[in-house]
Amino acid sequence: MTSQEALVNYTLRLGDTSLILAQRLSEWTGHGPFLEEDLALTNIALDIFGRAKALLEYAAKVEGKGRTEDDIAFFRSDREYFNALITEQPNGDYAKTIIRQALIDCFDLAFYTELAKSKDETLAGIAAKSIKEITYHKRHSFSWVNRFGNGTEESFNRLQKGLNEIWPFAGELFEMNEVDALLIKEGVAVDLSTLKANWEKEINQLLAKANLVAPEGTYVQTGSRKGLHGEHLSYILAEMQSLPRMHPTAKW
Amino acid sequence: MQTKENIYSLLSEIPDPEIPVISIVELGVIRDVKFADDKTIEITITPTYSGCPAMKQMEDDVRKKLLVNGFETVKIKTVYNPAWTTDWLSQEAKLKLQKYGIAPPEESTSDKSFLTGKTKNITCPRCKSTKTHLVSQFGSTACKALYKCDECLEAFDYFKCI
Numbered sequence: 001m002t003s004q005e006a007l008v009n010y011t012l013r014l015g016d017t018s019l020i021l022a023q024r025l026s027e028w029t030g031h032g033p034f035l036e037e038d039l040a041l042t043n044i045a046l047d048i049f050g051r052a053k054a055l056l057e058y059a060a061k062v063e064g065k066g067r068t069e070d071d072i073a074f075f076r077s078d079r080e081y082f083n084a085l086i087t088e089q090p091n092g093d094y095a096k097t098i099i100r101q102a103l104i105d106c107f108d109l110a111f112y113t114e115l116a117k118s119k120d121e122t123l124a125g126i127a128a129k130s131i132k133e134i135t136y137h138k139r140h141s142f143s144w145v146n147r148f149g150n151g152t153e154e155s156f157n158r159l160q161k162g163l164n165e166i167w168p169f170a171g172e173l174f175e176m177n178e179v180d181a182l183l184i185k186e187g188v189a190v191d192l193s194t195l196k197a198n199w200e201k202e203i204n205q206l207l208a209k210a211n212l213v214a215p216e217g218t219y220v221q222t223g224s225r226k227g228l229h230g231e232h233l234s235y236i237l238a239e240m241q242s243l244p245r246m247h248p249t250a251k252w
Numbered sequence: 253m254q255t256k257e258n259i260y261s262l263l264s265e266i267p268d269p270e271i272p273v274i275s276i277v278e279l280g281v282i283r284d285v286k287f288a289d290d291k292t293i294e295i296t297i298t299p300t301y302s303g304c305p306a307m308k309q310m311e312d313d314v315r316k317k318l319l320v321n322g323f324e325t326v327k328i329k330t331v332y333n334p335a336w337t338t339d340w341l342s343q344e345a346k347l348k349l350q351k352y353g354i355a356p357p358e359e360s361t362s363d364k365s366f367l368t369g370k371t372k373n374i375t376c377p378r379c380k381s382t383k384t385h386l387v388s389q390f391g392s393t394a395c396k397a398l399y400k401c402d403e404c405l406e407a408f409d410y411f412k413c414i
Contacts, residue, residue: 047303050299050303051303132414
């Protein structure tokens with residue numbers, strides 16, 4: 001694998017993870033539990049779509065085959081997507097969406113803070129921009145975990161159920177392969193193993209505050225680094241891609 | 253021959269698509285102006301928020317403005333570094349926001365209070381009371397939070413500090 005191939009794959013991984021998460025969150029638009037939360041999740045989705053656009057634009061540029069970020073988003077199939085599995089999981093109820101978001105925000109803030117020090121100037125620039133936005137996202141998701149956890153029996157039960165369902169997919173965020181190894185050596189990628197202890201500490205504190213218990217003995221679900229996904233991604237792509245695939249020459 | 257100053261003053265005529273009382277220059281998104289030759293110009297812009305849907309509109313407005321003012325090729329370059337900050341809003345722009353009914357950012361990002369969530373009391377743009385409370389960190393556009401005044405009871409937008 002060349003450095004260029006590794007960088008394309010790495011950037012696709014970050015871009016796809018952002019794109020699929022944003023697509024999932026945007027499903028709440030018009031369906032939020034009340035107006036302020038509807039706006040909040042829509043705004044958060046928008047920030048993450050923006051990050052996805054910047055990352056996929058860069059992936060296309062490094063790849064150098066004349067593709068645009070839209071070509072990459074709309075004309076690849078599920079096996080060519082590298083988004084983390086946690087992002088494609090169904091939203092469930094609001095509690096599940098919030099706990100998924102908290103686990104991801106906690107990872108993302110630490111990750112992009114490190115990526116902002118990357119030797120790759122474009123990735124570092126996108127990361128520096130994202131830190132400010134994720135800071136707001138994390139404050140939002142963490143505060144709702146706390147409120148649901150300490151709210152009513154109903155809100156607590158739903159949150160715990162959501163956590164049980166999403167937990168097996170969190171570990172994959174820290175998975176590394178030969179792409180990471182090569183790019184860490186070049187000072188481009190973040191060594192994910194350095195982020196894990198702090199993430200666990202922060203999440204354990206959050207869960208304890210909300211009286212939640214992380215499920216034990218679950219397998220870490222993996223596959224996305226190789227382009228292997230559950231069936232959920234295919235449905236997301238079918239919805240997201242149907243229009244441009246039906247009308248590939250259409251212009252906005 | 254156009255000068256950089258001329259170009260900035262031309263671009264100052266373009267209003268922010270979402271908050272039309274301030275221009276895109278006052279907003280701080282225009283980062284650089286470069287002339288390739290008499291007919292070709294490159295404008296460097298930076299997004300306020302990564303996903304701000306107004307950016308495309310701003311690009312189109314910049315292009316249109318320069319094309320009707322004698323340029324044949326207008327290149328728009330987007331940069332993310334340094335990331336846009338509300339610190340770049342001019343004092344004048346902040347006053348215009350307030351007059352328009354949007355509370356301007358009250359903190360500087362350098363004091364880091366915005367990171368810890370300890371926000372200062374935001375002044376109601378209508379009755380100027382500081383007895384206000386946060387309704388939602390996320391408002392009608394990516395750059396605003398929603399507040400409510402406890403004195404005049406009006407809800408208002410706060411241009412949040414990033």
